[in-house]
Amino acid sequence: MSVGVEVLIGLAIVVGLVGVVLPILPGALLILGAIAVWAILEGTGTGWAVFAAAALLLIVSGVVKYTWPGRRMRDAGVPKRSLVAGALLGIVGFFVIPVVGLLIGFLLGTYLAEVHRHRTHSDAWRSTVHATKAVGLSILVELLGALLAAGIWLAAAIFV
Incomplete structure (x- = not known):
């Protein structure tokens, strides 16, 4: 295989890694597709x-990504509808405020849903922090799996 093709595959994997951290692109699927090619x-x-x-x-990181943080949010009492509100406002924020709009929209949407549910700032903020930590944990779990997959490919591409 030519070096140019391997560089293009490596670039696709890097784009996939960016897609894991900034959930704009299906990062894990891009990585898997590039390694399949x-x-x-x-x-x-x-x-x-x-x-x-x-x-x-x-696959393992994808399963853990959805089960482990979800359980932590249930234990903290954060309902799914608050996350849906955060996700919807995050999507709007992504288009309104470049780069940081997704995070700001998620925080604002989750907070507003939790204020409506709790009726107090402190309880709503506590739930919003739990939800944000869970989403961050989810991203880190997926990133770990993606980095390990990319590392295996890189080792094979260099040494095989």
Whole structure:
């Protein structure tokens, strides 16, 4: 395989990593797709083993991403509707305020939903902080899986 093709695959993986941190693009799917293309072009058992390992890491991190933070939010008493409100306002914020609008919109939407539910600032803010920590944990879990998958690919691309 040519170096140019491997560089393009590496760039696609980097874009996928950015997509994990800034949920604009489906980061894990981009990474998996890029590694799948590499495995097809590589056409060796090692290539397919790397793809299988990356897929396993991304699937496990995807499952943990949704179960672990969700359980923490349930334990803190944050309802799903507050997260939905945060997500919807986050999407609006993304288009209104470039770069930081997604975060600001999520915080504002979650806070407003929680103020409506709790009727006090302190309880609403406490719930908003729990929700924000859970979303951050979710991103970190997915990022860990994506970085491990990217690292396996990089090691194989360099040493194989």
